[in-house]
Amino acid sequence: MDAPPSPFAAPGWTTRFAPAPTGWLHLGHAGAAAWVWGAARAFGGRVLLRVEDHDRIRSRPQFERALEEDLAWLGCEPDAPPVRQSERDALYREALARLAGRDLVYVCDCSRRRIRERAPGGDAEELRYPGTCRDRGLAEAASPIRRIRLERTEVVFADLLLGERRQVPADQCGDLAARDRDGQWTYQFAVAVDDLGQGVDVVIRGEDLLASTGRQVQLAQLLGRARPPRFLHHPLIRRADGAKLSKSGRDTGLRELRAAGWSAERVLGAAAAAVGLLPAPEPLAVPALAGLVRAALARGGAAEPAAS
Ligand SMILES: [Zn+2]
Secondary structure: HHHHHHHOOOOOOOOEEOOOOOOOOOOOOHHOOOOOHHHHHHHEEEEEEEEOOOOOOOOOOOHHHHHHHHHHHOOOOOOOEEEEHOOOOOHHHHHHHHHOOOOEEOOOOOOOOHHHHOOOOOOOOOOOOOOOOOOOOOOOOHHOOOEEEEOOOEEEEEEOOOEEEEOOHHHHOEEEEEEEOOOOOOOOHHHHHHHHHHOEEEEEEEEHHHHHHHHHHHHHOOOOOOOOOOOEEEEOEOOOOOEEEEOOOHEEHHHHHHHHOHHHHHHHHHHHHHHOOOOOOHHHHHHHHHHHHHHHHHHOOOOOOOOO
16 A cells, blocks of 8 residues: 655654653643654654753753653654754854854843833734844843844745744744843744754644744744745643643643553543544554544544543
8 A cells, every 4th residue: 555645745754842841741742742753653754852951041850851751651752862952052153153144143132121111012912022222233242132133024834734824923023032131042043943953844833832933934044944844733732721731730740640540542542632633532552643643634634622
């Protein structure tokens, strides 16, 4: 039987699972893993594990050890040794220097408060940097904050599950911070550099990040990517009260569920149901995820979320 063509990329494509070691893994992570490993196993992809510890203040080694153990317990084995953002400082510096060489980077010393005061509109879902320091010519030593000039352009991308989307990052967030007040690389900058450097073709992640995909595409282009990665945004697990699961959600922590006697198959099945891969929870192992992701893509969307 011929395998169906991959909707993702050429055979041998690469995706990543990229948790931050700032807390314990919970059911939401297992749901994300179900999409990532399911898609990779269904369509000939490779999964990289990227430990997103760019936030040096909140990241903890014990969370990193725990997340690797928890993934192994679930049966979600990455296809290469893990990579840590904390070990990639030279790459981020080099990428920023390349952009600076094209006059795309400037020093900013704005506090959040100053940005809030000067931000136009203020419908508050996101703070748009109003470009205060664009032409101030601040010296390097004035502040650790570095911003990247974003030309005002509409970014069009086709989400593999949700279809075509259009975003204007310059209107959403303004010039992007690459490094923050604490001298730390920002999430947006670090992952764009990593996805380029690691050859990530397909980014599979929760729909809570959908609003920032346009800037990822624009950043990828600025960094010199001829072809930005493709994106699939999957449904998130939500509690009955509508709140996104937090890392402190002890009731759904994988370690708590395991301690309460849940098998890995039961956890994976519950997670798969909650992120639209199954109509109702049933125990399953990683190989079964491939068929579920195929079916979800064939439906053109996620399954009706399981009633809870
Ligand atoms: Zn500024």
